[in-house]
Amino acid sequence: xxxxxxxxxxxxxxxxxxxxxxxxxxxxxxxxxxxxxxxxxxxxxxxxxxxxxxxxxxxxxxxxxxxxxxxxxxxxxxxxxxxxxxxxxxxxxxxxxxxxxxxxxxxxxxxxxxxxxxxxxxxxxxxxxxxxxxxxxxxxxxxxxxxxxxxxxxxxxxxxxxxxxxxxxxxxxxxxxxxxxxxxxxxxxxxxxxxxxxxxxxxxxxxxxxxxxxxxxxxxxxxxxxxxxxxxxxxxxxxxxxxxxxxxxxxxxxxxxxxxxxxxxxxxxxxxxxxxxxxxxxxxxxxxxxxxxxxxxxxxxxxxxxxxxxxxxxxxxxxxxxxxxxxxxxxxxxxxxxxxxxxxxxxxxxxxxxxxxxxxxxxxxxxxxxxxxxxxxxxxxxxxxxxxxxxxxxxxxxxxxxxxxxxxxxxxxxxxxxxxxxxxxxxxxxxxxxxxxxxxxxxxxxxxxxxxxxxxxxxxxxxxxxxxxxxxxxxxxxxxxxxxxxxxxxxxxxxxxxxxxxxxxxxxxxxxxxxxxxxxxxxxxxxxxxxxxxxxxxxxxxxxxxxxxxxxxxxxxxxxxxxxxxxxxxxxxxxxxxxxxxxxxxxxxxxxxxxxxxxxxxxxxxxxxxxxxxxxxxxxxxxxxxxxxxxxxxxxxxxxxxxxxxx
Amino acid sequence: xxxxxxxxxxxxxxxxxxxxxxxxxxxxxxxxxxxxxxxxxxxxxxxxxxxxxxxxxxxxxxxxxxxxxxxxxxxxxxxxxxxxxxxxxxxxxxxxxxxxxxxxxxxxxxxxxxxxxxxxxxxxxxxxxxxxxxxxxxxxxxxxxxxxxxxxxxxxxxxxxxxxxxxxxxxxxxxxxxxxxxxxxxxxxxxxxxxxxxxxxxxxxxxxxxxxxxxxxxxxxxxxxxxxxxxxxxxxxxxxxxxxxxxxxxxxxxxxxxxxxxxxxxxxxxxxxxxxxxxxxxxxxxxxxxxxxxxxxxxxxxxxxxxxxxxxx
Numbered sequence: 001x002x003x004x005x006x007x008x009x010x011x012x013x014x015x016x017x018x019x020x021x022x023x024x025x026x027x028x029x030x031x032x033x034x035x036x037x038x039x040x041x042x043x044x045x046x047x048x049x050x051x052x053x054x055x056x057x058x059x060x061x062x063x064x065x066x067x068x069x070x071x072x073x074x075x076x077x078x079x080x081x082x083x084x085x086x087x088x089x090x091x092x093x094x095x096x097x098x099x100x101x102x103x104x105x106x107x108x109x110x111x112x113x114x115x116x117x118x119x120x121x122x123x124x125x126x127x128x129x130x131x132x133x134x135x136x137x138x139x140x141x142x143x144x145x146x147x148x149x150x151x152x153x154x155x156x157x158x159x160x161x162x163x164x165x166x167x168x169x170x171x172x173x174x175x176x177x178x179x180x181x182x183x184x185x186x187x188x189x190x191x192x193x194x195x196x197x198x199x200x201x202x203x204x205x206x207x208x209x210x211x212x213x214x215x216x217x218x219x220x221x222x223x224x225x226x227x228x229x230x231x232x233x234x235x236x237x238x239x240x241x242x243x244x245x246x247x248x249x250x251x252x253x254x255x256x257x258x259x260x261x262x263x264x265x266x267x268x269x270x271x272x273x274x275x276x277x278x279x280x281x282x283x284x285x286x287x288x289x290x291x292x293x294x295x296x297x298x299x300x301x302x303x304x305x306x307x308x309x310x311x312x313x314x315x316x317x318x319x320x321x322x323x324x325x326x327x328x329x330x331x332x333x334x335x336x337x338x339x340x341x342x343x344x345x346x347x348x349x350x351x352x353x354x355x356x357x358x359x360x361x362x363x364x365x366x367x368x369x370x371x372x373x374x375x376x377x378x379x380x381x382x383x384x385x386x387x388x389x390x391x392x393x394x395x396x397x398x399x400x401x402x403x404x405x406x407x408x409x410x411x412x413x414x415x416x417x418x419x420x421x422x423x424x425x426x427x428x429x430x431x432x433x434x435x436x437x438x439x440x441x442x443x444x445x446x447x448x449x450x451x452x453x454x455x456x457x458x459x460x461x462x463x464x465x466x467x468x469x470x471x472x473x474x475x476x477x478x479x480x481x482x483x484x485x486x487x488x489x490x491x492x493x494x495x496x497x498x499x500x501x502x503x504x505x506x507x508x509x510x511x512x513x514x515x516x517x518x519x520x521x522x523x524x525x526x527x528x529x530x531x532x533x534x535x536x537x538x539x540x541x542x543x544x545x546x547x548x549x550x551x552x553x554x555x556x557x558x559x560x561x562x563x564x565x566x567x568x569x570x571x572x573x574x575x576x577x578x579x580x581x582x583x584x585x586x587x588x589x590x591x592x593x594x595x596x597x598x599x600x601x602x603x604x605x606x607x608x609x610x611x612x613x614x615x616x617x618x619x620x621x622x623x624x625x626x627x628x629x630x631x632x633x634x635x636x637x638x639x640x641x642x643x644x645x646x647x
Numbered sequence: 648x649x650x651x652x653x654x655x656x657x658x659x660x661x662x663x664x665x666x667x668x669x670x671x672x673x674x675x676x677x678x679x680x681x682x683x684x685x686x687x688x689x690x691x692x693x694x695x696x697x698x699x700x701x702x703x704x705x706x707x708x709x710x711x712x713x714x715x716x717x718x719x720x721x722x723x724x725x726x727x728x729x730x731x732x733x734x735x736x737x738x739x740x741x742x743x744x745x746x747x748x749x750x751x752x753x754x755x756x757x758x759x760x761x762x763x764x765x766x767x768x769x770x771x772x773x774x775x776x777x778x779x780x781x782x783x784x785x786x787x788x789x790x791x792x793x794x795x796x797x798x799x800x801x802x803x804x805x806x807x808x809x810x811x812x813x814x815x816x817x818x819x820x821x822x823x824x825x826x827x828x829x830x831x832x833x834x835x836x837x838x839x840x841x842x843x844x845x846x847x848x849x850x851x852x853x854x855x856x857x858x859x860x861x862x863x864x865x866x867x868x869x870x871x872x873x874x875x876x877x878x879x880x881x882x883x884x885x886x887x888x889x890x891x892x893x894x895x896x897x898x899x900x901x902x903x904x905x906x907x908x909x910x911x912x913x914x915x916x917x918x919x920x921x922x923x924x925x926x927x928x929x930x931x932x933x934x935x936x937x938x939x940x941x942x943x944x945x946x947x948x949x950x951x952x953x954x955x956x957x958x959x960x
Contacts, residue, residue: 136662137939140916141898141916142670145928149673149923228789277783404866405866406865411864421858422880423954482861488865
């Protein structure tokens with residue numbers, strides 16, 4: 001048990017303490033302005049007699065509705081009273097009202113939220129349900145009931161407003177508490193026998209502070225909106241004492257004679273509410289770290305931009321090649337500049353060929369595939385390279401032109417099949433839409449064709465599947481549907497990104513067999529991304545191995561198994577369970593794939609390579625033709641092969 | 648579908664009890680003599696006693712509530728202390744303007760908010776920031792102030808719409824529409840803000856999901872992806888927010904009806920409060936609750952149409 005005690009001391013403080021956030025705060029000019037504005041407002045209101053130039057109730061019937069002047073900075077009202085002085089005194093009433101509501105809402109909301117979140121069970125269920133109900137009622141009607149019983153009593157109205165606002169605060173505190181409760185150190189504190197009260201006050205309460213302050217600020221905005229509202233309706237206060245809402249009501253009666261009178265109180269109320277809202281947002285961004293939404297600076301669904309169209313050299317157009325990719329470069333754009341993710345990737349795919357793209361996670365396999373489809377996620381961008389398809393550069397053509405090729409020339413199947421289907425559409429409607437996009441067919445004919453596709457991917461009951469939605473399908477079924485969807489446009493090249501990784505082993509074999517059958521029946525080419533050598537051995541004609549954004553070896557699949565040329569390929573093969581020698585330790589490659597941006601100079605595999613020599617680190621290594629149909633990015637390939645074969 | 652409606656209706660019964668009971672409890676909790684407040688200082692002892700009797704204040708709280716409940720179940724919400732008319736008939740006559748106003752404001756909020764939200768999600772940068780600014784302003788400007796600003800521009804200066812008052816549809820459909828335009832716009836500002844923000848966030852989230860990439864890889868046109876697929880998934884959280892906006896708009900109608908002198912439930916509520924007409928204001932609270940329950944039911948149905956997973960469960 002004592003071993004757990006250090007855990008308590010190591011309580012993470014980052015997201016809870018507000019102190020380290022002060023400098024973060026100062027970097028937000030909007031939040032700083034809002035805070036300053038509110039501070040001035042509070043000081044001036046509290047010390048109203050010091051700041052107000054006149055008695056707010058002093059009438060001067062000779063100066064009625066005067067408009068702004070040096071005498072009365074913001075003009076005078078219908079009874080000749082100074083607008084500025086009335087605003088300052090009115091602020092007092094509003095401030096007091098906000099505080100009244102705030103005190104109630106915090107005194108009730110925090111303990112109830114802590115109770116619901118910390119105790120859970122029935123307490124939580126009852127409190128949450130009652131809270132939901134209270135939130136479903138427009139607060140104002142209940143407060144009007146109260147004001148009918150105690151006319152013009154703003155204090156009672158604001159206290160009731162606080163009570164009715166409790167569920168919102170309670171919910172936020174509950175949520176934060178639940179999150180903290182799951183943390184390890186709280187569990188440790190429990191085990192080590194701290195009392196509940198102590199755990200709550202010492203460990204949970206501080207972590208809940210951030211969200212609570214955000215709520216306090218937002219609640220204050222609503223309280224002010226409400227307070228000025230009931231004052232405007234004439235339900236609170238006496239007619240003599242100034243209130244912001246009352247001033248707007250009074251101004252509205254003379255809107256045709258002097259519309260200026262609306263501006264000072266209206267603008268002040270709006271600005272104060274705005275400032276409270278901005279303050280809340282600012283605190284949320286600084287103190288509640290988990291909630292910070294990183295805003296993408298690019299459209300979520302932007303049209304991919306085409307590269308500058310490359311001059312197509314006739315020597316590059318080779319009729320036996322479906323696609324020839326050369327010097328593909330993809331970068332990650334971020335604030336600091338660009339980081340290359342994929343660099344100088346070249347390969348080609350022949351008609352009807354199945355090519356495996358292999359490598360550890362983070363080598364750039366998927367990025368390469370998505371770059372070819374021009375569907376890179378936000379922030380990633382293709383900056384160089386060519387991909388020739390029938391003599392045309394698909395990376396350089398306009399987006400509209402390329403979109404005509406998507407689906408019917410290039411199709412795509414992803415790893416997470418279930419997530420790759422629209423959850424709100426049936427299989428049939430998704431397939432039909434894709435079919436009708438590619439071919440001019442009637443709705444009925446498209447439905448027929450959809451069933452045909454489902455039969456093609458070996459569903460025995462296509463009608464039943466057609467009616468289903470993604471959530472009603474198993475992973476393997478969803479992947480078949482995704483393949484059917486990909487086949488809807490009769491593609492020439494199917495790019496499959498780890499299509500079996502998320503599936504059970506038996507289902508994996510089925511999907512692979514299906515892909516192999518479809519490939520041989522339709523004659524399409526297949527680019528299969530995988531990190532499973534079994535898959536490669538099963539269906540691939542040729543294999544590309546990627547490491548740190550580069551292709552490090554390409555060769556016919558069988559020769560690669562027989563004799564890997566690159567040390568990385570060798571390491572990958574040796575670390576694969578199904579290919580390892582029985583009763584010997586499974587070998588692993590030491591270290592990790594270097595992340596983009598920290599690629600070493602020279603050979604990128606050098607730090608992990610058992611065969612590394614000084615010359616490996618000197619210069620960037622080119623992809624070398626080792627045999628007629630094999631390339632490797634290893635300058636020591638000859639020496640290593642000699643070493644291996646002699647051993 | 649039918650079971651969903653039945654279940655939801657049953658679940659809403661406790662809400663009706665809570666609201667009606669709290670109107671009694673709140674009044675009982677408040678210190679001071681309510682009957683005295685209602686009749687005023689100049690009233691005779693006889694008037695005072697008669698109000699006491701008509702409110703049932705001689706009985707204990709639970710008896711009072713039980714009697715009210717028993718009558719309410721028979722459609723009898725008592726008699727207004729001020730006008731001596733039955734509360735339910737008073738409320739029925741005031742219901743239409745409020746419904747038109749509140750439903751209109753919710754529809755406008757949803758339509759404009761969704762357009763802004765989608766635009767913001769598709770065009771980060773300037774458009775997005777404009778949406779943010781509109782959202783902040785819409786939430787910050789009190790409706791009574793915005794109402795008068797609109798009156799000043801569109802009624803006083805441009806004379807496009809009447810500054811206040813209500814024309815029933817039967818009298819003049821055009822006049823009816825004109826009398827509702829400014830109130831609906833005023834009441835929509837906050838709703839537009841909330842819905843725009845929610846739609847933008849939901850759209851952004853959906854557009855980042857894998858199925859959007861699959862659709863793009865299939866070559867489906869961008870427009871269809873955005874409006875047919877993404878918007879439908881994004882609509883699921885937005886519908887919930889529209890339900891909440893409706894509740895907020897209903898509360899806001901109290902102020903806006905007073906600004907534009909619309910003879911609805913909201914302005915009646917203010918009048919009843921000023922006159923300390925307890926039976927009337929209790930009846931209004933009940934009506935508001937029923938409206939909220941009906942709307943929540945509609946939201947649930949919309950939800951089940953949009954999200955197949957709800958229907959299955």
